Amino acid sequence: MSVAVGRFRSLLPPDPAQRTWALATLVNTAGNGMFFSVSAIYFTQSVGLSPAQVGVGLTIAGLCGLLAGVPAGHLGDVRGPRNVLVALALVEGIGVAVYTLVSSFAAFLTVACLVTTVDRAGNAVRNGMIAALGAPGERVRLRAYLRAVTNVGITVGAPVGGLALAADTRAAYVVVVLLDAATFVLAAGLILRVPAVPGRPHTGDGPRLAVLRDRPFLLVAVVHAVLALHFALLDVALPLWVAHRTDAPKWVIAVLLLVNTITVVLLQVRASRGVVTVSDGAVALRRSGVVLALACVVFALSGAVPAGVAVALLIAGALVHVTGELLQSAGGWAVSFGLAPEHRQGQYQGLFSTGFAAASMLAPAVLTTLCVTWGWPGWLVVGAIFVAAGALIPGLVARAADRDLPDSEQLLAG
Numbered sequence: 053m054s055v056a057v058g059r060f061r062s063l064l065p066p067d068p069a070q071r072t073w074a075l076a077t078l079v080n081t082a083g084n085g086m087f088f089s090v091s092a093i094y095f096t097q098s099v100g101l102s103p104a105q106v107g108v109g110l111t112i113a114g115l116c117g118l119l120a121g122v123p124a125g126h127l128g129d130v131r132g133p134r135n136v137l138v139a140l141a142l143v144e145g146i147g148v149a150v151y152t153l154v155s156s157f158a159a160f161l162t163v164a165c166l167v168t169t170v171d172r173a174g175n176a177v178r179n180g181m182i183a184a185l186g187a188p189g190e191r192v193r194l195r196a197y198l199r200a201v202t203n204v205g206i207t208v209g210a211p212v213g214g215l216a217l218a219a220d221t222r223a224a225y226v227v228v229v230l231l232d233a234a235t236f237v238l239a240a241g242l243i244l245r246v247p248a249v250p251g252r253p254h255t256g257d258g259p260r261l262a263v264l265r266d267r268p269f270l271l272v273a274v275v276h277a278v279l280a281l282h283f284a285l286l287d288v289a290l291p292l293w294v295a296h297r298t299d300a301p302k303w304v305i306a307v308l309l310l311v312n313t314i315t316v317v318l319l320q321v322r323a324s325r326g327v328v329t330v331s332d333g334a335v336a337l338r339r340s341g342v343v344l345a346l347a348c349v350v351f352a353l354s355g356a357v358p359a360g361v362a363v364a365l366l367i368a369g370a371l372v373h374v375t376g377e378l379l380q381s382a383g384g385w386a387v388s389f390g391l392a393p394e395h396r397q398g399q400y401q402g403l404f405s406t407g408f409a410a411a412s413m414l415a416p417a418v419l420t421t422l423c424v425t426w427g428w429p430g431w432l433v434v435g436a437i438f439v440a441a442g443a444l445i446p447g448l449v450a451r452a453a454d455r456d457l458p459d460s461e462q463l464l465a466g
Contacts, residue, residue: 069185073181073246076239076242077201085205088209090217090228100155105157105160112164113167114409114413117168117409118413119169120170121176122403124174125176125399125402132251133178137174138240138243141236141240145234145235145240146233147166151167151229175402175409176401179195179404180399183389192333192385195385196385200321203317207317216228263402268448269400270403271451273388276384276408278437279380279384280380280384281419281438284411284416285347285351285423288415288419293351298359298362299358307367315371316374327383333449334387334449335446337379337380337383338443338446340376340379340383342439344377345435346435347370348434351365354369376438389401390453391449
């Protein structure tokens, strides 16, 4: 027991500010876990919206959110990321609470656009703050730990939402929504305990949003977004594949999600060791493309076999997939942090997260068409896309690392 405790403690960030940040992350993601588990049912059964209205509303909100990352990241750079993030957390908490007052599609759309835009803005500023909290050599490890904490938080919060689903009353759903809103306020209070990072006002040297003119970095972000399509495999493509294209029982979907979550919690920090420089990150991303493609092949094989074999292949594929996910996450962090000028981390992380958000929006339609409608040939096409994206990354990263920035900022290319 003492060995296990000691091993767990060895994974904790040594810096008190980083530990406080991790606690804020745990609190907020626990609230998100509560909300995610009930939101679809709350909006359709309690508010009275149709599934189509919820889908359209969230899509429009996602489009609005795409515009927020770079400007918000720049604001964090200029004003200081901590204080900006506290303000955004409070606004998002208020927005989530207002969901309890929604009674029409127009009201839902308005609040969803606000909440999603602020959330996307917060992601950009948050990553800029992480860059400030960690020295260049430890940022990937810190980000890995926070991702593990995020999975723990969602896992802790989801059962609370499950209780509301079991009760299946408006009062129960409203309590969960308000609890989620409260976690934003509590997280903001914890963030205030983290030392402030001074802002770096724009000096007039070059454009304010310089990242939008940094073509080498833009290319890296776009190709990385293609690789990030894999996140929707587990959430969207696989459940539909299992239900419509395999003989496996539907309960295996929950098992696949559990395999992914537990693996990320246990191994994300370990998988990120040795991934520090942009060169390390490029190698990890190239390898992730190959591993993700292998997972697609395994998933494709599960479609024409007996139920027991299908279950075994699906679980094996989930283990291969999460291995690629661990590599892709670590590589993406190393590349995005390392290629960004130090005084512009916020806007650069904002652009990188915008690419990820765009991929998340496109992935359901793309992957459903290829993997479910096309069947096993579609899985092979998706695998080929992952291999190609991973293969392109090293050359693009090398070119970006050698580029001349307008302000002659030195890159941490290692």
